Amino acid sequence: KEYEEVAQELKVYSYKYGITKQVIQSTVNEELxxxxxxxxxxxxxxxxxxxxxxxxxxxEKQRVFQMFVQKIDEVNRKESARNSN
Structure with a gap:
């Protein structure tokens, strides 16, 4: 959820930054x-x-968390395989 919120805010600021850059490029008045x-x-x-x-x-946190979850799943599968034998 936090990632989605930050991604949305990043998108908004990308637009704001791009728009002001275009305005600056199309403006002649140096003071303005x-x-x-x-x-x-x-x-x-x-x-x-x-x-x-x-x-x-x-x-990066999301990637590390996903790796952690995968390792837990891997250990659980190995334990399940041992217990079923």
């Missing part, structure tokens, strides 16, 4: 560009990068 960059673009970029790192951590 700097305001957009400082108020929106940089904070969106920072949050986007933080979320990317966080989701990588969650993916």
């Amino acid at each position: 560009i700097e305001n957009i960059r400082q108020r929106y673009h940089k904070p969106f970029e920072e949050t986007y990068n933080q979320l990317k790192e966080y989701i990588k951590d969650l993916e």
Whole structure:
């Protein structure tokens, strides 16, 4: 559930970051560009990068947990096979 929430938030910030980048590229006024960059673009970029790192951590935890579950299942199968003999 946490992974899905972070993935959704990452998607939103990806859009926000992309939109502000396009606005900056299509704007001619340097003062306006700097305001957009400082108020929106940089904070969106920072949050986007933080979320990317966080989701990588969650993916690693999920992978380790899955390996743990697989090992438990493997041990249970071996024990079941021994008990049935």
